[in-house]
Structures are given as C-alpha cells and as structure tokens.
Amino acid sequence: MAGLRFDLRDAPDGAAALRAEVRGFLAEHAENFTPEIRARSWMGFDRDFTRAVGAKGWIGMCWPREFGGAERSFLERNIVLEEMLAAGAPVGAHWIGDRQSGPLILRLGTEDQKRHFLPRIASGEYAFCIGLSEPDSGSDLASLRTKAEKVDGGWKLNGRKIWTTFGHLCDWMIALVRTSPAPEGGARHIGLSQVLVDLRAPGVSIRPIRDLVGEKGFNEITFDDVMLPEDALVGQEGAGWAQATSELAFERSGPDRYLSSHPLLEAAMTTLQQDGAAAPALGRQVARLWALRNMSVAVAGMLEDGQDPVRQAALVKDLGNDFEQALPNVVRDLIATEDMPEDMRRMHAYLTQIVPTFSLRGGTREIMRGIIARELGLR
Secondary structure: OOOOOOOOOOOOOOHHHHHHHHHHHHHHHHHHOOHHHHHHHHHOEOHHHHHHHHHOOOOOOOOOHHHOOOOOOHHHHHHHHHHHHHHOOOEHHHHHHHHHHHHHHHHHOOHHHHHHHHHHHHHOOOOEEEEOOOOOOOOOHHHOOOEEEEEOOEEEEEEEEEOOOOOOOOOEEEEEEEOOOOOOOOOOOOOEEEEEEEOOOOOEEEEEEOOOOOOOOEEEEEEEEEEEEHHHEEOOOOEHHHHHHHHHHHHHOOHHHOOOOHHHHHHHHHHOOOOHHHHHHHHHHHHHHHHHHHHHHHHHHHHHOOOOOHHHHHHHHHHHHHHHHHHHHHHHHHOOHHHOOHHHHHHHHHHHHHHHHHHOOOOOHHHHHHHHHHHOOOO
16 A cells, blocks of 8 residues: 555564563563453553563663663564563553653653653653543544633643543643634644643542443543643643644554453463364464564654654554454354353453453544545545
C-alpha cells in the first residue's frame, strides 16, 4: 500500500543480554504475579514493582541522563516492554508516564518541568494519567468543554474528564483543555492547550467507575475552580491538539497493543503442546503475533529516527486489538474451560470479561480506521 511502510529493523547491539537481564529480573518477582495480575497486563498497578523497575534504569530509558534517563534506544526500550508484557508484570504505575507523558515533557516542557518531573517518573515516584475524554463527547475529542482560564497567578480549571485510566491512583495528569474560544464557524481544535494537573490539589474530585469485573480502572474526574500555577502549561498555548495527537503515536504502536492477552496464549501453547490437532490454530495465532511484533518494532525504529508514524501506529493498534480481543475465544475453541489448568482458567475468565475494553483505550476502532484513511488520502 503506497505511503504505508513498515521497514524491518535489526536487533540493537546487546539485545540478547538485555532480554536475559529483564527475564532474570522478572523471575525474581514472578511469585507475586497471580493469574489475574498476569491477565491484567499493563493495567496492573503496583508502585513497589514500578520502583524496582526504575532502580534498574528501565523507566525513561531513552531520556538524557541529566533528567533521570539511561540514554538507550527506542529499540532497547521495546525489548524491556515486550518482556514485561509477556510476563504479565504489573507495570501500570509507570506505564503512562514512561510511554507518553514523560516524552511529551521531554520534547515540549520547560527546563524546570523537565528537571522536576522526569527524574521522578524515571524513579517511580510519580505516576501519570491522561485527561482527554469527556462526558457527552464520545470520540469527538475536539468538542471538549473543560476550560483553563488565565487568572492572577496562574490558571483556573473547571470541567470534567472521564475514562481516565488509573486516575484514582495517580499523582499527576496532563489534561487537554480549552484555553481560548474556538473561532466562530472555525475548527474546534483551535484554542486547546495541555496543562499539568496535581490530582491532589483542592477542587479535584475523583470518582472511580466500577466495571463488570468489579474493578476500578477507569475514573471520572471533576475540576471545580482548581488553581494551577502559571507554569502548568505544557508546550505552546493553543497548540494542544497537535501536541496531543502527535503524542498518541507513542500510545498506539507499542507492544501493549498486541500483547495484552499474551499470558493466555503462552498458557495455551504449554497446555496443548502435545495436541497435534491444535497446532494449526495455535500456529496461526503465533504468525499473527509475530507480524504485529515486527510492525511495532518498525514503528519504534521510526520514532528512533525522529519520524511521526501516525498512520502506522493507528494500524498497529487496530490490527493488534483484533488479535488480542479474539484470543480468549480462540483458546476456548481449542480447550474447554473445564479442561483448562486452574491458573489458565482464571486468566481466561478474567480476559473474557475485559477484552471489549482493549479497542476503546487509546481510541476506538472507528477512529483508528478514520485516521488511516485520512492519512492515505482516502477521505
């Protein structure tokens, strides 16, 4: 397809040693990973584990050392992410900060913002969430109504955000808000900005949303006259739409978009390794996984080169969501639930309930396909 390339990348120098080191680290912590924790994938939130990962230098790996990073490559970072997700490690306490909030601050933040926030993300001290979606907006993000008004001494924030992952557990949010009115009859994305919000500031109310599994991964967050300092603005005032959409390339292309169900696939392969009849179906899943993995690594290489792979990232997310959402049904067709080993059955039960959310987080399937079509000039 013209204009849509995924160039294969060679493994970076030292890849095997790094992978072995990460696996050794995970083996030391594996006894704490219950089947449900492993099934949660990157939705597992454990600050102690995150601090241990930070002590290894595996958060903010690509950032400069002066800001707490390790100055390693995107491809090396990808190795760490793959191993963490494949093991079902509870990486949620640092996932957002490492994946997109930190890179945004590194790219567009002031020197003071970089020096304050980045080392604390890298050490696991600060956990970040993202303030994008709002009630009554659906996928029409540009219709957001949360406002940050300039006042003496800073900004006054009012409005609501919803579906905020880990909002009740995090310390900070980077929120997309309106800082000036959209022009009459003009594009609604004009006048939007990104701001740093201390989630423990007066006027912030957080209401966890209990899901069908009984957990509280999502939240509704209300801002009532929340005072933000003058330096709460991230990047340029009015450039929030471009900043936020560019940031999503980091969110939509990583291993988390096809490895969310991986522990179940691994368990199925172990359980069915002597079942020749199951081999073709399992082989098809592994082939799909490997193709998605190569696509994701190609996007990591593009980010390494300073490119902005918006359409490639959207395609990885769309195809990856299809793969990981279908996996519980594929496994159930191969082995009856009552015949699964206990740990596998528990993982399967949990994933069966939560996989519908996989194509919501980071943008719906319809949004992804619209991005791909627009970027290819098809709409």
